[in-house]
Amino acid sequence: MGSRRVDHGMENISGVPGSGPLGTSEPAGRHFKTAKKAPLWLRIAALTLTTALVLGVGTAGLLFFKLQSNVSTAKLNVGVGKTGASQGPAEQTGSLQILIIGTDTRDGANSEYGTAEDSTGEGNADVMLLMDISSDNSHVSVTSFPRDLMVPIPDCETPSGIVYGAPAGQLNATLQAGPGCTVAAINDITGLTIDHFMLADFTAVKELSTALGGVEVCIDHDLNDNPGSGLILPAGTSWISGEQALQFLRTRHSFGDASDLARIQAQQYFLGSMIRKIKSEGTLTNLPKLYTLADVVTKNLTIDEGLANIPSMVGIATRLAKIDLGQVAFVTVPNTQYVGNDSKVQLLEPDAGQFFAALRNGTSLTPEPAPAPTGTPTPGDTPSPEESTGEAAGPETTDPEAAPSAYDKGIQPISVANASTLAGRTTELIQALAADGFASTWPAGDLAAQTETKVLYGTNMADVAHDVAALFKLPDTALVEDPAITGVQLVVGTDWVSGTDYGTVVVPDNIVQSTADQTGQCLTVNPDMYLR
DSSP, rough: OOOOOOOOOOOOOOOOOOOOOGHHHHHHHHTTTOOOOHHHHHHHHHHHHHHEEEHHHHHHHHHHHHHHHHHHEESSOOBTOOOOSSSSSSOSSEEEEEEEEOOOOOGGGGGGOTTTTTTTOOOOOOEEEEEETTTTOEEEEEEEOOBBBBEEEEEEOOOTEEEEEEEEEEGGGGGOOOHHHHHHHHHHHOOOOEEEEEEOOOOHHHHHHTTOOEEEESSSSSEETTTOEEEEEEEEEEEEEHHHHHHHOOOOBBTTSSHHHHHHHHHHHHHHHHHHHHHTTTGGHHHHHHHHHHHHHTEEEEEEEEOOOOHHHHHHHHHHHHOOOOGGEEOOEEEETTTEEEEEEEETHHHHHHHHHHHTTTTTTSSSOOOOOOOOOOOOGSHHHHHHSSSSOOOOOOOOSSSSOOGGGGOOEEEEESSSSSSTTTHHHHHHHHHOOOOOOEEEESSSSSSSSSSEEOOOOHHHHHHHHHHOOGGGGEEETTTTTTSSSEEOOOOOOOOSSSOOOOOOOTOEEEEETSOOOOOOOOOGGGGO
């Protein structure tokens, strides 16, 4: 059946005179009126607003693209057998660790600081700062790792395919295999899994300090480090930026006892002052200001792929903006003189292990702000011991109907090795095992310090190892199968220095060297650097 068009006298309802029904000049329908043109000012305003929105969105997109195109990227972890890909974008919740590395390379724009021979490769890590943001954004720690800290160097694959590693070496040399190798080395010694890294060069430091309008520093005596770093400053307060800021951060002999540790203290002092300036000016919540700084810094920055997006960068700034300056702690990793070479340092145990355990646990290193008073409690408000601890008062009891062990505890071979650096640490743990029925337990002697406690177990010993871990409240992650072990071996690390219940975090005394809210202090100048 063919289609046909049915025309029931189509009415023109355009409202144009002479085009009404049946050719009349009336508009079609009594609810339709002749359209009026909008006033000229309204049309101009609408056009202007539309244009502004289009340009604004376009400009923002261009600015974001420009920032992302500024940076170079590299793998987060290049340790052989480790995860080579970056983590996902930085999240707004959960703990977040970012390793900030300053390279001493003289390549490219940094060539004025060295010879042509210096201007190759990744260079060494001149600065290594681990920024740890707590999961609830209540506190931040910034930990400095000395350049000459001797640590095991993991096997790392360089971009050219060469595997680089050593039983012991200076931590700053790991950068020669790329920033992902520095990440891998610090992961190994701390037990952390670092989320991101930022690698900056000399030029980034100069341009950032200039963009900020200078950073305030104070020294207790006139200083002249020439021809060393070239830093010359009068006693008292100065505002430094550009080349002078770089000299301040690089000088090796100007402050304290002229050691690398004194240099770290000066760097932390500079960072504290810079953070105060950024917070006081509201830079972290002012997108135009934040963009200006980001544009300056990202031109001289290498970051991991997971951090190479604008939402991540802005998200980190947003998190930092929420944190009180008194909760920003500066720490130098506990260290002592390296055995066999007085010019180098090694981890000081058990302090380093305790500190790393605190980081892994998210423990605040600074006193929490005092809570607001909530009024005087009435007698009925006081919790009982059971309510306050969540446990019943009185001695523990054993469930008589508990299922018996599937094996004879008395004959299981269990050894306890001491890797905590504390003399006699295994004694109470062996006693606790014996009291629980593990009668065949013996001390396995002292081992080199290990930052994490482990339960190693051999063939067909997983169930025994699990029960040993449960006895001491060790996490499942502590269980490690090792065919070379006969029976089970509990290796007590520096993260467990007292008691028979694992998990009690001990923060070393005086671990915090300063906080970002401290003002009015002046650095002590090394007398050899007095202005002459």
